[in-house]
Amino acid sequence: MAEMESASNPSIARKSALLILNSILLSIGNCGGPLVMRLYFIHGGKRIWFSSWLETGGWPVIILPITIGYFYRRRNPSSPTNFFFMKTPIFIASAVIGVLTGFDDYLYAYGVARLPVSTITLIIASHLAFTAAFAYLLVKQKFTSYSINAIFLLTIGAGILALHTSSDRPAGESNREYVLGFVMTIAAAALYGFVLPLVELTYKKAKREISYALVLEIQMVMCLFATAVCTVGMLINNDFKVIGREAREFELGETRYYMLVVGSALIWQCFFLGAIGVIFCGSSLLCATIIAVLLPVTEILAVIFYQEKFQAEKGISLALSLWGFASYFYGEIKHTRTEKQTPQREMLPLSNT
Numbered sequence: 367m368a369e370m371e372s373a374s375n376p377s378i379a380r381k382s383a384l385l386i387l388n389s390i391l392l393s394i395g396n397c398g399g400p401l402v403m404r405l406y407f408i409h410g411g412k413r414i415w416f417s418s419w420l421e422t423g424g425w426p427v428i429i430l431p432i433t434i435g436y437f438y439r440r441r442n443p444s445s446p447t448n449f450f451f452m453k454t455p456i457f458i459a460s461a462v463i464g465v466l467t468g469f470d471d472y473l474y475a476y477g478v479a480r481l482p483v484s485t486i487t488l489i490i491a492s493h494l495a496f497t498a499a500f501a502y503l504l505v506k507q508k509f510t511s512y513s514i515n516a517i518f519l520l521t522i523g524a525g526i527l528a529l530h531t532s533s534d535r536p537a538g539e540s541n542r543e544y545v546l547g548f549v550m551t552i553a554a555a556a557l558y559g560f561v562l563p564l565v566e567l568t569y570k571k572a573k574r575e576i577s578y579a580l581v582l583e584i585q586m587v588m589c590l591f592a593t594a595v596c597t598v599g600m601l602i603n604n605d606f607k608v609i610g611r612e613a614r615e616f617e618l619g620e621t622r623y624y625m626l627v628v629g630s631a632l633i634w635q636c637f638f639l640g641a642i643g644v645i646f647c648g649s650s651l652l653c654a655t656i657i658a659v660l661l662p663v664t665e666i667l668a669v670i671f672y673q674e675k676f677q678a679e680k681g682i683s684l685a686l687s688l689w690g691f692a693s694y695f696y697g698e699i700k701h702t703r704t705e706k707q708t709p710q711r712e713m714l715p716l717s718n719t
Contacts, residue, residue, distance in 0.1 A: 381647050384578060388643030389656060395637020396660045400486055401667055402630045403478045408672070409617035414479050416605045417630075418471035419596035422464075422638065424631035425589035428582055435579050452583045459568045460587035466561055467588055467638075468595025473554035480539065480547025483668035487661040489551040494520055496559025497654035504563040505570060507651055512697020519690030520658040523683040562650035565642055581646045585639050652694070659691035 403417055411417070436449050452460070477486055498517055501507035568584070569576050600606055616623040644653040662684035668674045 385647035388640045391636040392640025398633040413605045415599035418475040420630045421471040421634040422589035422592040424635035428586040451580045460584045461591045464588040464591025468592035470557040473550045477551030484674045487664045493555035493559040494654045494658040496556045501563040504567045516690040516694035519686045523686035526679045566650040659687045
């Protein structure tokens, strides 16, 4: 029994370290992504398809950790030396999810172009409910009293934020554009709430062990196809022809325009890599919970950097979100301890016979 525990501890520790790392990446992307994207629109950027392209256009950076992993495996004679582990079924599933992500990128970018960051984060919070519903339907997600309490608190927190959104309407924004921005953002939340459990379903239906190396490959294929969708949109919208002119006319200067573009691509790559990594180490519901609890943090950053209003409701929402996050993780810790104790209780009668 002691040997089994010592053999499993490194694996548990490694997975916990991966969960922490991916949670950090997800936090960077979730908080920084909308702020950088909004900065583009505030200072003269107008290309929505281009902004959506930047959300996944940084996918080539994933080749670097894949290559490092390949050379690391070659040093170990007992490890497989494949550069890619992905088989055709997983590739097809990743491509389909990537196409859906590409359209979700556009819906989200449209909302950021029309609405303040504080309003965007409010609407996106609804994705937690969509994720919970789709996770129940697709992967038979089991709910505990703690996870239900977390969903309830996070949803209430988002609802409280809705009390004063009308005062955040950008100057010069028409009523039609504002309403359309709302609709597009809600659609983005619903679609991404479907994508997260779909990634988890891909892991479960893979009929093979899912390693973190394979997770990186899935991320790369997803972003590749999402970028392809946005590239088609850019071609149809003639975005490639005007990027140079837009850079020269950008209020912060041409150099900072391209710095913003590169930074945006890298930050969003942190988001997507962190998201599928958290699903790999935990679940789609955990990923959605982390995203939801970070939304008030994004609200605070928007207040600091863009001087958006911070009413008392936003402070209450932040407190409720942290409470919900603590509730979820307490439930997970309690569930993990119960699982560890169960085998020990089962083996006690065997030792007494």
